[in-house]
Amino acid sequence: MAAMQAESRIGALWQQRMDALREYDVVRDGNVFGAGLAGSCVLSSEYDKARALLDRLVARYDGVAFDTLFPGREIQNDGGSCIVLESRHPLPATALDPGRLSREMLCDLTLVRRVGEVSERRLKARGYRTIVDLTEHPKFRYAARQVLERLARADPADMMDLVGSRHAKSHPFALGTAGSFEPEDYVFLDIETLGLFSRPIILFGVGTIEHGRLIVRQYLLRDICEEAAALSATAEQCSGRRPALVTFNGKAFDLPYVQDRLAYYGLGAISRIPHFDVLHFSRRRWKGQFASCRLSTLESTVLGVARADDVPGQMVPEFYETYLRTQNCGPLVPIVDHNRQDVVSLASLFFYLLGETCGCR
Numbered sequence: 001m002a003a004m005q006a007e008s009r010i011g012a013l014w015q016q017r018m019d020a021l022r023e024y025d026v027v028r029d030g031n032v033f034g035a036g037l038a039g040s041c042v043l044s045s046e047y048d049k050a051r052a053l054l055d056r057l058v059a060r061y062d063g064v065a066f067d068t069l070f071p072g073r074e075i076q077n078d079g080g081s082c083i084v085l086e087s088r089h090p091l092p093a094t095a096l097d098p099g100r101l102s103r104e105m106l107c108d109l110t111l112v113r114r115v116g117e118v119s120e121r122r123l124k125a126r127g128y129r130t131i132v133d134l135t136e137h138p139k140f141r142y143a144a145r146q147v148l149e150r151l152a153r154a155d156p157a158d159m160m161d162l163v164g165s166r167h168a169k170s171h172p173f174a175l176g177t178a179g180s181f182e183p184e185d186y187v188f189l190d191i192e193t194l195g196l197f198s199r200p201i202i203l204f205g206v207g208t209i210e211h212g213r214l215i216v217r218q219y220l221l222r223d224i225c226e227e228a229a230a231l232s233a234t235a236e237q238c239s240g241r242r243p244a245l246v247t248f249n250g251k252a253f254d255l256p257y258v259q260d261r262l263a264y265y266g267l268g269a270i271s272r273i274p275h276f277d278v279l280h281f282s283r284r285r286w287k288g289q290f291a292s293c294r295l296s297t298l299e300s301t302v303l304g305v306a307r308a309d310d311v312p313g314q315m316v317p318e319f320y321e322t323y324l325r326t327q328n329c330g331p332l333v334p335i336v337d338h339n340r341q342d343v344v345s346l347a348s349l350f351f352y353l354l355g356e357t358c359g360c361r
Contacts, residue, residue, distance in 0.1 A: 024314040040196065042312050050315050054322060054331055061330030066222065069329050070336070075219075077236075079228030079267065085218040085336065089344050091209065094355040101176040101358045105151060106130045108173070111166050113143040156180040156244070157274050170280040176358045178276050178350075181244045183209040187237055188246045188350070190342040191254050192335055194317045200227045201261055202320050203335060204234040205343040216343045218336060223324070228265045235262060238270045248295050248346050249279040278346060281353050299345040302352065307341060309334055 134144035188207030219230035
């Protein structure tokens with residue numbers, strides 16, 4: 001009973017604090033200098049549009065019951081209870097060539113310790129075209145054999161470590177190791193929070209592939225006190241037989257944030273698993289081609305996705321605070337829609353890049 005009362009107080013305190021803890025600045029459209037100085041900013045046109053959307057949502061959904069608008073199912077676990085919303089989405093057809101990555105890696109002599117780009121050019125000019133050839137080299141044969149043994153094991157985590165030790169983390173070979181996983185192993189994660197650090201996560205979007213379709217499960221907090229339950233459910237999704245985590249800027253934001261909140265509740269941590277951050281691969285692939293490599297930019301230019309009535313991520317706390325204060329669930333609609341589309345676009349972009357790296361030619 002005492003624990004429930006404590007959770008209720010925590011929720012009430014966060015509701016009181018949110019309006020005073022805004023973490024962004026509103027800058028005039030075209031004010032490049034102001035936008036550059038602001039740690040997090042929203043253009044005035046986006047801000048005005050979002051505030052008008054919030055007013056419309058409150059008016060439209062006045063008196064509409066939560067269960068009517070969000071017909072999910074309630075789940076119970078060690079963290080308590082929350083609701084989960086499920087949706088199904090088609091996946092782009094991506095035919096992978098299992099041998100393509102191996103063939104290309106065998107031709108990369110710099111995977112062998114002490115072989116740099118200059119040495120590689122010299123070695124290839126002398127007839128050492130592959131790592132197999134290097135096993136006959138008097139200086140590099142032992143190191144080459146070690147690389148071949150690691151490649152033969154085809155362990156994705158070990159291959160990622162090998163590539164990471166010789167190349168940038170965004171190298172196509174690092175992404176190509178994802179082709180070693182079964183589609184059912186991928187876990188696509190995106191979160192919506194009440195701030196940039198150490199504040200509650202109010203929505204967890206988790207995508208998995210089942211029978212050739214993307215299943216998006218969204219763990220939504222009806223109140224702040226349900227965060228522990230949603231955290232537990234999300235952590236469980238990341239502990240499958242052989243999970244591979246896929247995020248967009250998740251190495252810097254989503255995963256550390258989730259780990260921090262798990263620790264806050266004493267719920268342990270998500271174990272170390274292979275993690276493919278699509279932002280890093282996107283920057284390498286499209287750097288200089290587009291104004292930015294934000295997910296919203298890439299989904300419109302690369303995937304052809306256009307969003308309507310979207311809410312800037314920085315303003316999610318205001319929409320959620322309005323929901324808590326008024327018990328009008330309308331402000332949650334664009335948050336849920338935004339998160340769902342993030343997961344779908346993340347999966348689509350991941351397979352797009354994976355197809356370029358190790359797809360059939």
